[in-house]
């Protein structure tokens with residue numbers, strides 16, 4: 666199977682601080698890849714680098730077998746959509762207005778409506794709250810709007826940074842069930858999750874990040890060794 670996203674020898678960082686060291690990663694179409702591991706080891710930086718917010722210092726990123734465009738806006742236009750950590754919603758706008766902002770490049774009103782309907786089908790709670798301002802939503806609802814706004818951009822690849830952060834277990838389950846449903850719609854997802862047990866059911870490929878490198882990678886069939894890996898890296 667050919668990769669939707671492919672990284673070879675990717676290095677990146679901030680100013681003089683190198684965070685990512687020689688990252689090789691492939692993600693196939695229609696699958697969920699999970700970037701796992703403790704805080705501060707470069708998971709967010711990797712998503713930002715794929716999205717173009719951090720410059721690729723060296724190495725190569727290809728998307729649909731072509732080099733990624735240079736700017737974040739062009740990468741988003743090509744179908745690489747980042748759902749950042751923290752929700753970064755427009756606080757004074759309603760749920761629906763925030764969602765529509767995600768589809769700002771879509772000029773076909775019918776397509777926009779269909780995308781909105783798809784978000785509401787996945788997150789029925791948001792349909793009930795479509796006129797409610799973002800600043801009055803619960804943490805879980807805000808996260809749903811963040812993911813929904815990413816869906817509105819109709820990308821082939823969603824990069825989702827720690828969707829479970831700060832949420833109650835029941836809400837986390839709902840969010841991950843939604844992500845699993847999204848991936849079966851021929852959309853690929855690369856999700857950051859500190860706690861791997863939350864993604865074992867939906868991930869098909871796992872990448873453990875340690876010190877800005879991929880220290881372990883495996884698919885579902887290799888999950889039998891997962892417990893040892895968790896103990897080593899997360900003390901779990």
Ligand SMILES: Nc1ncnc2c1ncn2[C@@H]1O[C@H](COP(=O)(O)OP(=O)(O)OP(=O)(O)O)[C@@H](O)[C@H]1O
Pocket residue numbers: 679682684703704705706707708709710711827
């Ligand atoms: N804007 C920034 N400027 C300078 N250094 C940064 C910046 N953002 C992150 N870093 C540093 O890069 C390293 C990796 O951080 P990163 O956020 O990618 O890790 P992470 O594994 O995603 O952890 P977390 O889940 O806490 O975000 C850390 O040492 C962090 O301090």
